[in-house]
Amino acid sequence: MSIVLDVQGLSKSFGGVVAVSDVSFTVDKAELLALIGPNGAGKTTCFNMLMGQLAPTAGNVFLNGEKITGMAPRKVWRKGIGRTFQITGTYSSMTVIENVQMALLSHHNRLFDVRHYAHKQYQDEAMQLLELVGMQEQAERACAVLAYGDLKRLELSIALAHNPKLLLMDEPTAGMAPKERIALMQLTADIVKDRQISALFTEHDMDVVFAHAHRVMVLNRGELIANGSVEMVRSNAEVQEVYLGGGNLYNNAADTHHA
């Protein structure tokens, strides 16, 4: 398998406080990889370093062999990483399709165009992306009136606009109902498979993680304490102690089919 993302010895400290310490891992092509851990373990800090929102104190990030450490988010994006956020950040003054068109305009380097009407550009392409996530019927609605689950799907289609090689998803199902969660992750898993994109996501819903992740990494106090298959991570005693707990709060392996 070819390696898409290669993270080597990534560390970050904020004024002496170590948030992430010597984290190394790889993401393979078309792999759906989960990053879990307690709040404050450094998951978001890790993500922000991968995407360029934060500069690491030490370590390097390679995308398809090219070093992207410390690049600004907009440059990282142009290198082929798409991102969704824990709290959606779509443009609330635009319609659904315009949100996607905006990403397409940026991808095609048309941001300084002052001649054409923006809403007439790349309509078909935008529509295809919306169809991919099942949002085509809501294309002309104002983004501000969308239900939360729909916003999450829209965000996913925006993240796919520039044909990324890797998706970074920070708690993609946060704030969604159980049914929607599974549906969104199923959709993500299908996209990963069909388009051969890799995806790295953080998540607190273990039902989602255990049902879809190809591999799971566990972060605690800034350090990677486990990295392996779902079964391996679930049975890891340290992971149970710091994060999973007694197992009352997610489905047991035996009854994943009903809540």
Place this chain on the structure above:
Amino acid sequence: MGLFIAQLLTGLANAAALFLVASGLSLIFGVTRIVNFAHGSFYMLGAFIGYSLMQVLPGAVGFWSSILLAGLAVGFIGVIVELLVLRPVYKAPELFQLVATFGVILVIQDLALMIWGAEDVLGPRAPGLKGVIRIMDEPVPKFDLALIAITPFVLFALWYLISKTRVGVLVRAATQDREMVGALGVNQSWLFTGVFFLGAALAGLGGAIQLPKGGADLLMDFNILASIFVVVVIGGMGSLPGAYIAAVLISVLNVFGVAYIPQSTLVLMFVVMAVVLTVRPYGLLGREEVAGEHGQVGEPEQPIKPAGRSARILVLVFLIALACLPFVAEPFFTILATDVIVFCLFAASLHFILGLGGLVSFGHAAYFGGGAYVAALLVNYADAPMELAFLMAPIGAGLLAAIIGWLCLRLSGVYFAMLTLALAQLVWSLVFQWDEFTGGDDGLVDIWPPDYLSDTTVYFYFTMVVGIGGIILLRHMAHTPFGYALRASRDSVRQAEATGIHTKRIQWLAFSVAGALAGLAGALFVFSKGSVFPVELEIAKSFDGLIVVFLGGVKTLSGGVVGAAALTLVQDYITRFEYWRLALGLLIIVVVIIAPKGIVGSFRALFENRLGSAGDKPTGGTQ
């Protein structure tokens, strides 16, 4: 050496009033998120009320109790303003309350004129502290020493109140999330009122305590406004010790400036500020402003689309009717219409960055006046033809906006706004103080268009073409990818940056474009009037722009233009009365209270309600 120390002490004494007023502004902003433009007015009222009290109350006790009573009185005036003007509009969109405080400025100006008259008053000297003390042979007024001694106590008392008492804890909590404070059982309305009382009282104290040094006059309100903004920005928003350090810094520099480089006293303050902010963008002791805090968001703007066929025809009909004006009305109306168009273009350019870009510029007059001055200077010195001047005005104003924008865009939110104001004041003070080049207060005169445009009717058509052309250009840009990228940068910087948009560059360019078009309006202005004076660069001019954009409706595309037209017409009528400021101020306050979405926004809301909510029914997600 002696002179040096004496000057240092004078500077420290001058810092007293500045610190009191600035700390009040900072407190009020912290809790209510309102940039209280009327704060200068509170300061002025403190001075006048203190003066009147000192006439009645005798002796040293009378003097000092007059100061305290003036503070209390202004505190209560602040409470009245809070209860009557601001409380009804707390729920209005962000920054809309600003407009209400502009109204308050106007009302207080005329009330002060009615009560105390137009004459400046000289403050009485402090009983018992009239003489001087010789320090190294230099005379230092005793009153100055008293001020130097008092200020740290005030600072300490305020600091103790804010950091050590329950009230202080509540104030700081409300600064962060006022709705949550309410939900925990604290009556936040009274907390707001209390903070307004304290802030206004501090301004009043500042006004009264400087009486023996500065007296009282009707221009005090605007004169101190720029200084306190500078102090607050340099010190760091919300930091009391920061405000004190900055007040001392500015006052001391000012004293030395007067002594050694008298031609540049006004400029100096802004240069210092620019230097401080280059090193520390959030002021000496300030912290980064976090955008998007709880309870700060208004209703989102509706998606925009280019005007439909019927709307275009309607506009065309209106323009044709406007073009017929010279044939049916007296020449006076043609001139008025020219003024309206010029102001509309100015407002539209401000609306472009404020509405679409979400960048609140408090100093947009710098580009309007800047363009006007570029044109006037070219004609005056280079004898340039009008055509060339017309080309260079927007370029010059655009460059000015590019420089100021580059400095200001390092900041965001209220810091950005205050810095734009301060830098605009820098431009104004340059023009004002550089007599030999700009003519200073006397302005530049005799700037007329060539013969073929000299007729008012012909110039009116010229203005129509250029002015309305500019407005249409701005509108068109709103619908292009550039305009969309600007809105994207406003709606969500994080999302925009994460999808390849260089938000700062987009905003910088938009700021420059807006400046250029304001400069174009300035050029139209200067050739229609034949002259230009520093007043075109003043804070008041910037405020006019802000008033019309907010009153017209920030969240609507045509808000700026409609507001500008309405205000110019109203002003033309109302200024014929003696106390027109009072009337205009009250009018503004009333509009703010009954139409919190602006004129266009409120009409639209009314229209939509009539249609029985034709808007999109959300299925949720807004909970």
Place this chain on the structure above:
Amino acid sequence: MLKLSEINSHYGKAHILNNLSFCVGPGEVVSLLGRNGAGKTTTVKSIMQLVRPSSGDVDFEGQSLVRSAPHQVAKLGIGYVPEERRIFTDLTILENLEVGKQPARKGIAPWNQQRLFDIFPNLSERRNNRGKALSGGEQQMLSIARTLMGNPRLLLLDEPSEGIAPVIVEQMVTTILKLKEEGLSVLLSEQNLHFARLVADRAVIIESGEKKFDGTFDELEANTEIRDAYLSV
């Protein structure tokens, strides 16, 4: 104790709650379930009067809450723990608790710092730390503790488990059960059925602002139709 009768609430033009009625009895823990956008947060905010219901009544111990200000609702004895915690990050833990402090209430053992630190030992160790230095789980604990300082009789918890590690949610279960023992009533708005089932006596399910189910968890377990339509995975 708390009774909602035919509440209708709007948010802008959106009609969020539709004739919603249910009640919470003394000492009862009721879980309000439903997907995001169903109107759970709006329900909680309508009780607090942070959202003003356009019609209907909210009655707390015989007193109507509509047309009260949020701070008056809090003073009557309803404690609100908001979605996303909303602690004051610039204030220390002790200062956060100070903001929540209200006079003692009849029939309730008054909460003070010491009693709260007994329940939330993590907070005790960090009492002089600013809110922003706390982890998500600690912030959630602080948010609950802050509200308890107001000595409420009824606690409104809005999605307390959202974004919290399972091991912390388990601690929260213990905490809520302890509060129940103290005689507190709780309305728990949740998406996490596993969590809700562990603490609540009764479930109310809403969808598009309408009540779809009101009963015990055993009844819910038996009602396959409802379970599949609104909750199942």
